[in-house]
Amino acid sequence: MIGIAVSAPLEREDAVVREAARHGHRVAIRAATADDLLERLAARPADAEPAIDLVLVVADEAHASRALVEGCDARGLRLLALADDPGERSRAQALGIDAVAWADGFAAIEASVRPSPAGPGTPAARGRVVVVWGPHGAPGRTTASIALAAELALLGQRVALVDADTTSAAVAPALGLLDESPGFAAAARLARAGSLTVDELDRIAQPVATSGGTVRVLTGIGRASRWPELGRERVAEVLERCRDWVDVTVVDVAASLERDEEISSDLFAPRRHAATLAALEAADELVVVAGGDAVGIARLVRALPKLRELAPQARPRVIVNRVRAGAIGVAPERAVEETLRRLAQVTPEACWPFDGRAADAAMLEGRPLADVAGRSRLRRRVQELALRLVPQEAATSRAALRAAERPRRRLLPALR
Structure with a gap:
């Protein structure tokens, strides 16, 4: 299971939570802005469960910042940007953040966190x-x-x-x-x-x-x-x-x-x-x-x-x-x-x-x-x-799939 912290527009944030559950992962932090996310990461106890394995943000001005990049680097956290248009890709590149497209599916996000099981010199598994x-x-x-x-x-x-x-x-x-x-x-x-x-x-x-x-x-x-x-x-x-x-x-x-x-x-x-x-x-x-x-x-x-x-x-x-x-x-x-x-x-x-x-x-x-x-x-x-x-x-897991299919109430911004 991957522990995720996410900062994105509400609609995309809900989609990330839903897809993470479908794939057996958990979103531990949901933040409205990059500054809010940085504060929540700083306040989170080191032994809190689940551990944060990935910080996922949309590469726009509200959700990706230089301060967030530096904060993740200081804590040794993997930072990944969702970039679906040229402007977002340019911003991710300028900040030095690896980027994937949401259209590529959640597998692309997982692959950014999980190293390939093949060792050096070992051919990648074929489809x-x-x-x-x-x-x-x-x-x-x-x-x-x-x-x-x-x-x-x-x-x-x-x-x-x-x-x-x-x-x-x-x-x-x-x-x-x-x-x-x-x-x-x-x-x-x-x-x-x-x-x-x-x-x-x-x-x-x-x-x-x-x-x-x-x-x-x-x-x-x-x-x-x-x-x-x-x-x-x-x-x-x-x-x-x-x-x-x-x-x-x-x-x-x-x-x-x-x-x-x-x-x-x-x-x-x-x-x-x-x-x-x-x-x-x-x-x-x-x-x-x-x-x-x-x-x-x-x-x-x-x-x-x-x-x-x-x-x-x-x-x-x-x-x-x-x-x-x-x-x-x-x-x-x-x-x-x-x-x-x-x-x-x-x-x-x-x-x-x-x-x-x-x-x-x-x-x-x-x-x-x-x-x-x-x-x-x-x-x-x-x-x-x-x-x-x-x-x-x-x-x-079947349990994660069933949980992902249950209807969720949209959270108000003040409750996030």
């Missing part, structure tokens, strides 16, 4: 690839991909969302993004030319602001006829480069798992489903989303053997979506679990409820579930999955 796949029939792959990416960002991860569906790409319209220039296709072209770098990925990705920070989105192809642009080697190279770009890359793929017939006359021709197959081969984690009805379960059971063959390195985390008594019968979750154990020798990771109201709200607003339906049952199930996907040391 992971999480592929979200589901059988035909619109079981909810795209909704799950977007919601999962947002939850991982809430847990302090740097996240990219990639739409590699060559049949019916849907991430861009679901988030209200323009997709005339598909980011994933652009990345594939750069990979073919040997020019794909982390800086290029930043340039072509579309940033999407969520409650947990920015999710970088590589939009999919708008027309299915463009599938030859996403060849196997190109897709593999893009996902490999993404490991150096972000902590987690969530990939939404198409349903088809067929390998094209490889006859001598078309041995080197593009493969229709190469993007899906390449993503599955690259997956560190495989999230399988199936529909919660008889047809969806049957399609899942038939596809699982092929899926294990294509991605032997990743254990499928089976999610049965839209589970409801109207389609399954009495005790639907138990019925789904028993059916999958009997027919496929697999225990589902979770059964997600049929929550049309929350899913519709997310689609209508073009935002993730966490932003528009934070207390919905469906959002909570996605949140539980995200907690299981991040490393233990990076995961926020």
Whole structure:
């Protein structure tokens, strides 16, 4: 846990408190101005809990001053500025304060305090690839991909969302993004030319602001006829480069798992489903989303053997979506679990409820579930999955997440 002292405009201050709680940290001091913050730091007993590990200020005249810099230096406190516009960045630079942008998410603030666990000469840990796949029939792959990416960002991860569906790409319209220039296709072209770098990925990705920070989105192809642009080697190279770009890359793929017939006359021709197959081969984690009805379960059971063959390195985390008594019968979750154990020798990771109201709200607003339906049952199930996907040391405790979700009354300035 990080102990934080903060001085910022009230709205930003409240946001810092909320995000700190979400990530398992605590704001110990809230101050209206830089002078007020300096006085509170001076009056705070040395053995007070929690210890102050970070002093966080907005880099403007009211909240960042030379006296505050000198006071933090004298006490050995780490001082960090939030700078989101050129004026704030210039002031932080003039005061000699390290700065991060609030748009980069709380992970950037944490990284400024916590040293990298890698020792000298040790390569930095590379990012992971999480592929979200589901059988035909619109079981909810795209909704799950977007919601999962947002939850991982809430847990302090740097996240990219990639739409590699060559049949019916849907991430861009679901988030209200323009997709005339598909980011994933652009990345594939750069990979073919040997020019794909982390800086290029930043340039072509579309940033999407969520409650947990920015999710970088590589939009999919708008027309299915463009599938030859996403060849196997190109897709593999893009996902490999993404490991150096972000902590987690969530990939939404198409349903088809067929390998094209490889006859001598078309041995080197593009493969229709190469993007899906390449993503599955690259997956560190495989999230399988199936529909919660008889047809969806049957399609899942038939596809699982092929899926294990294509991605032997990743254990499928089976999610049965839209589970409801109207389609399954009495005790639907138990019925789904028993059916999958009997027919496929697999225990589902979770059964997600049929929550049309929350899913519709997310689609209508073009935002993730966490932003528009934070207390919905469906959002909570996605949140539980995200907690299981991040490393233990990076995961926020469930208690902190629940505390962050409780409504807070806005404090009056006189009470701060």
